[in-house]
Amino acid sequence: MPTPETSSLQPLFDEARMRRVFDNRARAQGMLDFEAALASAQARAGLFPPSLAKTIGAACDAGRYDLDALAAGAAGDGNLAIGLVKALTREVAAQDDPCAAEASMQVHRGATSQDAIDTGCVLQIRAGLSLIETELDAAIVALAALARAHRRSVMPGRTWLQQAVPISFGLKAAGWLDGLLYARERLRELRAHVLALQFGGAAGSLSALGGDGLRVAGYLAEELNLTLPAMPWHAQRGRMVETGAWLALLIGSLGKIARDLSLLMQNEVGEAFEPAAPGRGGSSAMPHKRNPVACAVAIAAATRAPGLVSTLYAAMPQEHERGLGGWLAEWDTLPELFGLAVGSLAQLRPVLEGLQVDVATMRAHCIDGLGLIYAEAVATALSARLGRGEAHARVQAACARALELRRPLREVLAHDAQLRRWLGEERLAALFDPQACLGANDVLIDRVLARLD
Numbered sequence: 001m002p003t004p005e006t007s008s009l010q011p012l013f014d015e016a017r018m019r020r021v022f023d024n025r026a027r028a029q030g031m032l033d034f035e036a037a038l039a040s041a042q043a044r045a046g047l048f049p050p051s052l053a054k055t056i057g058a059a060c061d062a063g064r065y066d067l068d069a070l071a072a073g074a075a076g077d078g079n080l081a082i083g084l085v086k087a088l089t090r091e092v093a094a095q096d097d098p099c100a101a102e103a104s105m106q107v108h109r110g111a112t113s114q115d116a117i118d119t120g121c122v123l124q125i126r127a128g129l130s131l132i133e134t135e136l137d138a139a140i141v142a143l144a145a146l147a148r149a150h151r152r153s154v155m156p157g158r159t160w161l162q163q164a165v166p167i168s169f170g171l172k173a174a175g176w177l178d179g180l181l182y183a184r185e186r187l188r189e190l191r192a193h194v195l196a197l198q199f200g201g202a203a204g205s206l207s208a209l210g211g212d213g214l215r216v217a218g219y220l221a222e223e224l225n226l227t228l229p230a231m232p233w234h235a236q237r238g239r240m241v242e243t244g245a246w247l248a249l250l251i252g253s254l255g256k257i258a259r260d261l262s263l264l265m266q267n268e269v270g271e272a273f274e275p276a277a278p279g280r281g282g283s284s285a286m287p288h289k290r291n292p293v294a295c296a297v298a299i300a301a302a303t304r305a306p307g308l309v310s311t312l313y314a315a316m317p318q319e320h321e322r323g324l325g326g327w328l329a330e331w332d333t334l335p336e337l338f339g340l341a342v343g344s345l346a347q348l349r350p351v352l353e354g355l356q357v358d359v360a361t362m363r364a365h366c367i368d369g370l371g372l373i374y375a376e377a378v379a380t381a382l383s384a385r386l387g388r389g390e391a392h393a394r395v396q397a398a399c400a401r402a403l404e405l406r407r408p409l410r411e412v413l414a415h416d417a418q419l420r421r422w423l424g425e426e427r428l429a430a431l432f433d434p435q436a437c438l439g440a441n442d443v444l445i446d447r448v449l450a451r452l453d
Contacts, residue, residue, distance in 0.1 A: 018342040021127045022335035025062045028070070030120025031081055032060035033224070035088060038111055038199075039103075041219035045212055048106050055103035059091040079328075081113035110201055110209040110216065114234050114322060118198035121334070122226060125243055126195050128338045133187060135345035136250070140180050142352035144452055146173035151445050154434035155271060155362035156373055161263075163373050166366050166434040169272070169357060171441050172260070174448040179253040181451050183246070190246050194239040197221040200232025203321040235318040240330050244312040247337040248305040254344040255302025258295035261351070265292045271362045275354035294347035301340040308337050366434040370402045371409040377431045378413065378423075385422055394419070 020026060036057040043053035065087055073083035085108045093104035108116070151170035156163040199217050200206060206213025221228035233239060264272040274292050311333045315326035366373060375395050382391035398416070402409040410432050413419050420428065430436055 015339070015342045015346045017131055018128060018339050021124055021131060022338060024067050024071070026124060026127075027080065027120065028065060028067060028084060029062040030123040031084055031116040032062055032088065032120075033123055034111075034116045034119040035085070035108060036060035037220055037223035038108070038216075039106060040223050041216050042106070042109060042212075044219045045216045047109070047209075047212060047216070048102075049099075051099050052103040052106050055095060055097050055099045056088075056092055056107055058097075059088055059095060064091055079113050079117060081116040085113070085116070110206065110213065111199065112202050112322075114327070115199050115201070115232075118234070119224065119226070121240075121331075122195055122198065123224065125334070125338075126191075128342075129187065129191065132250070132338070132342050132345065133184070135342060135349060136180060136184055136187075139345055139349045139352055140177065140184065140452070142349060142355075143173050143177035143180065144449060146170070146352065146355065146357075147177055147445050147449060150357060150359070151442060152435065152438075153357065153359045153362060154366050154438070156365050156369075163365070163369060165376050166373060166437040168438055168441050168445075169359075169362060170445050171438075174445045176253075176257045176260070178448045178451075179256060180250075181448070183250045183253055186246055186249065190242060192227065194243050196227040196229045196233070196239060197224060198232060198234070200234055204232040204234055206232075234322045235320065237312070237316050237318060237326070237330070240334060241309075241312045241316060244309045244334055244337050247334075247341045248309045251298075251301050251305040251337070251341050251344055254298045254341075254348055257348060257352075258292075258298035258302070258344075261355075262292040262295040262299070265290075265295070269365075271358055271365065273356040273358070274351045275356060294351045297347045298344040301344045305337060305340055308333050308340075363434065370407070371432055372399050372402065374432050374437065375399050375409065377437050378409075378428075381423060381427065381431055382419070 036053075039053035039056040040050075042048060043050040065084070070080070070083045070087060074080045077083055089104050089107045092107055093100050095103075097103070147170045149170070150173060151168055153169040154166050155169050155172070157165050157167035157172075197217065197220060199220055201208050201213070206217065209216055218228055261272060261274070263269065265274065273290070274294055276290065311329055315323075315329045318324075318326045375398075378398075379388075379391045379395040382394060385391075386394065398412050398419075399409060401407075402412045405412070410428065413423075413428060414425075423431070
């Protein structure tokens with residue numbers, strides 16, 4: 001629980017608002033919020049007067065506590081809650097309040113350290129997911145605008161890093177959008193699963209509260225606006241794993257966008273660019289460089305995320321009713337994933353909002369390259385007469401001839417009298433129009449856009 005110095009790399013890979021969600025003060029406050037809510041729930045259940053709950057709640061402010069001192073104690077206790085509960089008990093007893101002494105005896109009643117830590121973490125997760133969704137929504141709006149604006153901006157589609165057939169940049173943007181919409185849909189489902197109270201006492205049976213345990217649990221869930229699960233989940237870590245897996249899914253989707261954009265930004269391609277800004281994307285050695293900085297950050301995050309999620313999966317087989325060690329492995333792992341997710345969004349969102357798209361260069365790349373990008377369209381047109389296999393073979397031979405002679409494919413085809421007769425001059429010309437090769441482009445874009453809220 002100490003407040004560490006900010007790493008010099010954190011501003012690159014993380015975002016200040018998310019650091020505040022998961023910093024040591026917020027972690028302590030999450031546990032204190034649990035303690036305040038627990039006291040209120042027990043008062044509602046009639047276990048002690050509401051005045052005692054109010055006295056406990058008044059002391060549940062992380063600003064009252066020496067986090068560095070608590071951290072030193074945590075090193076010996078093995079978790080963060082033991083020292084905090086002791087300090088809270090002392091703070092309640094020291095208040096200038098006639099109820100203070102009696103209230104101090106009710107602090108943390110019926111709970112265990114893991115209840116406070118896990119529920120506090122869930123409260124942090126809720127805040128972190130809300131912050132991510134705000135950034136995600138903005139990225140979705142930016143991608144939708146790109147899909148609409150460039151629905152007919154033709155460019156080469158690329159498979160295995162080679163030109164395939166013409167597509168539109170709007171379709172590419174719609175593909176990115178589809179990935180982020182999928183992530184947002186899963187986020188809305190995720191909340192219902194993971195934002196759940198943890199309250200089970202020493203071994204998950206609420207034994208210290210006797211017959212009042214379930215009633216207190218219900219009130220506690222209401223106080224914190226969390227789902228009440230069927231039973232405590234001390235050693236069932238699926239909620240934490242699911243959260244981490246969703247974060248990795250989002251980070252991977254953002255990494256996909258970044259990978260594509262960085263390839264489009266290569267000098268030899270030059271079809272789309274991160275917005276230019278003074279002092280951004282430069283090189284210490286080469287004055288001409290314009291590096292895809294935001295893309296680099298998002299790709300790095302997507303590279304790191306799988307290893308972090310594997311830690312959460314590895315921690316799942318926990319021992320008996322409360323595990324040893326695996327639980328602790330989650331504590332830094334989840335915040336790091338949250339930081340990478342919001343950091344990637346914070347880097348890419350302004351890029352998507354200000355993306356510089358070179359429509360002319362995209363179109364030119366559909367024309368140069370000897371026109372081989374239209375081979376599929378020609379083969380499809382010929383298949384009605386020759387059958388698919390024969391048409392494919394004839395066009396493949398023509399492509400080889402075009403490459404050998406360094407002459408455009410259309411010209412090679414036009415010199416084949418039989419093919420020219422079968423297709424006709426007008427049809428042959430139409431087959432080399434990129435706009436005519438877009439297939440269901442507009443319908444597919446509209447289907448993705450229709451999923452917007």
